[in-house]
Amino acid sequence: MNAILRPLVTALEELGLAEFLAGFSADSVDLADWARAVDLLDGELRTTAGFLLLGRPAKVDGLPTAVAAALPRLQEYGVALQRDNEAQLVDVSLFRAQGVWLFAEPPSIFQVRHYFGPDSLALARRISYRPDSRVLDLCAGPGFQGLIAAQLGARATLVELLDDVARVAALNAELNGVADRIEVLAGDLYAPLASDGRPFDRVVANIPFLPTPTPPGQEAAEQGGEDGFSVGRRVLEGLPRQLAPHGTAHLTALLFQAGDELLMAKELRDWAETHGCALAVSLTDEMAVDPGSDLVQTAVSDLLDADPGADAQALSSEVAEMFARRGATRARLSYLRIDHGVSGFRILDHTER
Ligand SMILES: C[S@@+](CC[C@H](N)C(=O)[O-])C[C@H]1O[C@@H](n2cnc3c(N)ncnc32)[C@H](O)[C@@H]1O
The missing domain is CATH 3.40.50.150 (Vaccinia Virus protein VP39)
Known part of the structure; x- marks a missing residue:
């Protein structure tokens, strides 16, 4: 049952998203803080953080494989949209x-x-x-x-x-x-x-x-x-x-x-x-x-x-x-x-x- 979503978590941790989020105060979750810090990142971590934390649209083929592979499951749950090579989260962010x-x-x-x-x-x-x-x-x-x-x-x-x-x-x-x-x-x-x-x-x-x-x-x-x-x-x-x-x-x-x-x-x-x-x-x-x-x-x-x-x-x-x-x-x-x-x-x- 977890064959799609558990690899997503593993990939996010390997990519450094958990580490990135751990750099903020444990007592607050703040979109504006994330937005400022995401813009200082580069490469796959920047694309993934923009997509998952900030709700930015992303090219599916530019996302890490495990994130792209999870998209159909996320669509089933109603939290993502995908058309052709474009995807975006709907209403929610994914954070830790x-x-x-x-x-x-x-x-x-x-x-x-x-x-x-x-x-x-x-x-x-x-x-x-x-x-x-x-x-x-x-x-x-x-x-x-x-x-x-x-x-x-x-x-x-x-x-x-x-x-x-x-x-x-x-x-x-x-x-x-x-x-x-x-x-x-x-x-x-x-x-x-x-x-x-x-x-x-x-x-x-x-x-x-x-x-x-x-x-x-x-x-x-x-x-x-x-x-x-x-x-x-x-x-x-x-x-x-x-x-x-x-x-x-x-x-x-x-x-x-x-x-x-x-x-x-x-x-x-x-x-x-x-x-x-x-x-x-x-x-x-x-x-x-x-x-x-x-x-x-x-x-x-x-x-x-x-x-x-x-x-x-x-x-x-x-x-x-x-x-x-x-x-x-x-x-x-x-x-x-x-x-x-x-x-x-x-x-x-x-x-x-
Ligand atoms: C303040 S949020 C709490 C979310 C979460 N428990 C947390 O601590 O982060 C309140 C939630 O209660 C739900 N809610 C409101 N009235 C409810 C009811 N009568 N029975 C069950 N859930 C209800 C709302 O839809 C909302 O998702």
Whole structure:
């Protein structure tokens, strides 16, 4: 099964692409950094890096043999196009992060479909996996969390809402030689899981948390809803049944504060007490929530994608008012750790150090 894609990885490593990528900060993946550095390369490495990292079109007969040989398989997975002697990747780049080769979209200020971001890296750094443990990666995107787990010997079930993105996760499993330890399911959170399945030792969920106003009853499954936690709340609802005794779960979240007070503290504490879990919240990067802030503007550009005719200024005020109504004065990128079978509630504020 891996007869085409494993030689691709070997060839990329021999060519020096892994070494090239290792020269950048392990904490970030940045298309602009790559673009500057690719232009200083020459020969096959420059062509291949331009093609795989930067999405440049390339002549098939100018690509390394293993890359050209992988093109039909990549077309089957929907990530490459080829006409005659011209080829190009579609939407994604192929890069390496924390030892995993990944077809995904590098971080961008625009909404992307095959997500990978700094939060993906930061979440993965917080989790340890044991060989043969059972892992559930919810909101898997192109599969980064589940791939890390599988590479450490765990067996991972990945659930992704969008069919084409789930297919890319399966491609990444094949590419990294861990397809035998990964199952990819397309669907909504826990819905595609077998009803009589065994619970998981680890549940990881890098949820979509961009807060966007949504009319009642029309919650967008792909976004965070008004307080950014609508998908997170549904993850928590199903968690006690799916997480093994002594298992741990890790979620990202964007949580709001009024001054120093965490607006969701009571809700999270109550959830933990009710379900016999310990919950630790790590508050990291701070974000402003005024109409000109990056957070509001990102939410607005997302709303404009859905309705290009809408008035951007009116939307900025609407989103900022939505935050103000809740009393929010800032938002915090947060990581939740949940331990099943023990109790406690803790907030760690990383900016207080
Ligand atoms: C922030 S990305 C996370 C990608 C990846 N897990 C990572 O850490 O890099 C969130 C992903 O969740 C998917 N998603 C959104 N709502 C979902 C749902 N209800 N069930 C499953 N996946 C969902 C989105 O399509 C997107 O690919």
